[in-house]
Amino acid sequence: MPRTTSGTRRLFRWIGNGLLLVMLVWTLVPFYWMIATSLKADREIYGFEATLVPHHPTLAAYVRLFQQTPFLKYVRNSTIIAVSTTAVSLVFGCLGAYALARLRFRGRRLIARGLVFTYLVPPSLLFIPLFAMMSALSLADTHQGLILAYLGFTVPFCTWLLMGYFRSVPLELEEAALVDGCTRLGALIRVVLPMSLPALAVVAFFSFTQAWNEFLYANVFVNSVEVRTITTGLTMFIIEDVFFWGPMMGAAFLSALPPLVVYLIFQRWVVKGLTLGAVKG
Amino acid sequence: MTKTNVTRRQMLKTAAAASLATTGPWWLVRGSHGARAKKLVFWQLPNFTPLADQLQKEQVYEFAKSAGLKESEVEYATVANEGFAEKLAAALEAGNPPDVARLYESNVQFYAAQGHLLDVTDLVDKMRREPKGIFDSSLTAVRYNGRAYGVPLAVNPWPVHARIDLLEQHKLDYPKTWDEFIETCRKIQSPPRLFGFGMCLGLVEDTTDNVMNLLWCYGGKMVEADNKTVVMNSPENAAGVKVIEAMFRTHKIIPQGTIGWDNSGNNKAYQSRQAAFVMNPTSIYAYLNQSDPDLQKRTGLFPVPAGPKGTVNLIDTWAFGAFKQNPYPELARGLISHFMQPANYDKIIQSTGGRWVPVYKRLFDSPFWKSKPEFKHFVGMAETGMPVSYAGSPTPAAGEVLNTHVIPKMIQRVLVDNWEPPRALEECHRRIEEVYARNLKL
Structure with missing residues (x-):
């Protein structure tokens, strides 16, 4: 019955669109609220009625953010740390995953399982011993220290995810490359990695957002403005029991943009990477 | 099935490698303490006024220079309130806490009890010898087992922030008693836009502060001065709780x-002009100073109204603490002394615009404290104010009661679960007794 099938399809499409709309609103409203609040004067933020649209829009919060706080330094530090963490995670993740997927050596399985366990240990258990080590190695309050700490949870995840993907790359392609004179590293770079772009995009995006959004380590390991990241910088807008919502929302909105940009750049591969193995072709 | 033989040598090698891998980081840490280069580390919490932050920083560098330190040997860090406890815990575990940090009174007691803080009784005694001395009320916060483990930095009074414009509009004076207070609130409020009293009743610390402050006026208290005898379940406390219940219901x-x-x-609630009265530290006043001068002009700061037992005001105290683990205690003590020299100290206190009340009595002679009517009651509050643990001291047990919200749970039993006040107080009394008994055993 073609008509019924078409009607059912239309109904499902409407339901699907409706659900998507709800999810869209659910996702965008916090962003809108951040922007709107950052454009309101304090009097309006603390007004009796919550206003959806700022009555008297002002950039005062942004002026304060850029002129009276070291917000740009926070952005610089977050960028250095997130980009470095991402780059190093990709390099170590690729090398580690390739070794675990392709090479045969004693303890391989143990290491692979160990990666998962490492990833499962919550940061709240690790921050004190990690800080102790950082202090001992004079790495506390440095970009390098924070990057190293973040690698502790990004590298295991990247390695684990890439390991699964590398296994799905046909071995014959690599063998052909080796026969043609490629080294192992050459085969990895020239054959495996170009075929693994979706997985690389996922791990890059994951590493970047993890490093960009992390709070606990950044709070404990960093003291100086020269190293402080955005997440911990945001807390400086809470003085005792008073919240300075305008600049805080402005800073939160601006800090949400870089992960969004990274996502948009890698979007095509990220979606593909996230659905890897969902269906067999 | 294959049989694997492990030799004794292999076993020993594996054990040695495992021991090295697991304990290596801790050996590194052990070495770090003694090896720390000469450095002065100061942790400051953010102030409301940038001027106060700037002056504090200048004084740190000024002292460092006089102590022969280079700028690179000074670490001045502004640490946010959020996550301060985790940060300090990690620093202490790593053997690398700041030399000096600004601490809240319950932190002083907690870290003093754990043996982390330097005894600074001599510094406090020196301050007491200044003309007119310092407010004794600020000392209860820093004393532990009869010695001072912190230097009181500022008295933090909890006045009633009151909308004097509304009082004037209704031709009313600031109420002298709680009965008058209730009447005044009823006259000036116009719910839901404006309520009379923004009393904090959530499961948070401010609720303990607000509730206890009112109970004191009715003769209630949490614990006796011996810091052992819990007296929460008393007719006086029940009378006070009934007043809160009546105000609410x-x-x-x-x-x-x-x-x-x-x-x-x-x-x-106050900042949004939805409450005519609130009891809070002057952080609200400091916020208004910066962000809403119009409302600041309409705001008065008053002592709490009196109950049958008179008026009792809550204060807490901020302090400087110096940590024992650092290898250069003289630098830490020197820095605190430098801050607390009355001339240096007065500059910082005044730069906070009324947020901090000085611990030196004679500083109230300055024209600054006579410049605004809002400051009129500060001397009296600093002179007679009580810590939230009154009649006891702000001991670690009192800190636990505050942080575990035992008293807010009691008031919510009455207001949310509809328990009779004596029943709620009985449960609360039992819980506080448990806390004090456990802490006494430690």
Whole structure:
């Protein structure tokens, strides 16, 4: 019955669109609220009625953010740390995953399982011993220290995810490359990695957002403005029991943009990477 | 099935490698303490006024220079309130805490009890010898087992922030008693836009402060001065709780939403002009100073109204603490002394615009404290104010009662679960007794 099938399809499409709309609103409203609040004067933020649209829009919060706080330094530090963490995670993740997927050596399985366990240990258990080590190695309050700490949870995840993907790359392609004179590293770079772009995009995006959004380590390991990241910088807008919502929302909105940009750049591969193995072709 | 033989040598090698791998980091840490280069580390919490931050920083570098330190040997860090406890815990475990940090009174007691703080009784005694001395009320916060483990930095009074414009509009004076207070609130409020009293009643610390302050006026208290005998379940406390219940249920001068407030709830209520009166430290006043001068002009700071036992005001105390683990205690003590020299100290206190009340009595002679009527009652509050643990001291047990919200749970039993006040107080009394008994055993 073609008509019924078409009607059912239309109904499902409407339901699907409706659900998507709800999810869209659910996702965008916090962003809108951040922007709107950052454009309101304090009097309006603390007004009796919550206003959806700022009555008297002002950039005062942004002026304060850029002129009276070291917000740009926070952005610089977050960028250095997130980009470095991402780059190093990709390099170590690729090398580690390739070794675990392709090479045969004693303890391989143990290491692979160990990666998962490492990833499962919550940061709240690790921050004190990690800080102790950082202090001992004079790495506390440095970009390098924070990057190293973040690698502790990004590298295991990247390695684990890439390991699964590398296994799905046909071995014959690599063998052909080796026969043609490629080294192992050459085969990895020239054959495996170009075929693994979706997985690389996922791990890059994951590493970047993890490093960009992390709070606990950044709070404990960093003291100086020269190293402080955005997440911990945001807390400086809470003085005792008073919240300075305008600049805080402005800073939160601006800090949400870089992960969004990274996502948009890698979007095509990220979606593909996230659905890897969902269906067999 | 294959059989694997492990030799004794292999076993020993594996054991040695495992021991090295697991304990290596800790050996590194052990070495770090003694090896720390000469450096002065100061942790400051953010102030409301940039000027106060700037002056504090200048004084740190000024002292460092006089002590022969280079700029690179000074670490001045502004640490946010959020996550301060985790940060300090990690620093202490790593053997690398700051030399000096600004601490809240319960932190002083907690870290003193754990043996982390330097005895600074001599510094406090020196301050007491200044002309007119210092407010004794500030000393209870820093004393532990008869010695001072912190130097009181500022008295933090909890005045009633009152909308004097509304009082004038209704031709009313600031109420002298709680009965008058209720009447005044009823007259000036116009719910839901404006409620009389923004009393904090959520499961947070401010609720303990607000509730206990009112109970004192009715003769109630939490613990006796011996810091052992819990007296929560008393007729006086029951009378006070009944007054709160009446304000909430009968007179409806407290908004219903207060039971879900966090510590900033009363701030927001006042800042948004939805409450005519709130009891809070002058952080609200400091916020208005910066962000809403119009409302600041309409605001008065008053002692709490009196109950049958008179008026008792809550104060808490901020202090400087110096940590023992650092290898250069003289630098830490020197820095605190430098801050607390009355001339240096007065500059910082005044730069906070009334947020901090000085611990030196004679500093109140300065024209600054006579410049605004809002400051009029500060001397009296600093002179007679009580810590939230009154009649006891702010001991670690009192800190636990505050942080585990035992008293807010009691008031919510009455307001949310409809328990009779004596029943709620009985349960609360038992819990506090448990806390004090456990802490006495430690």
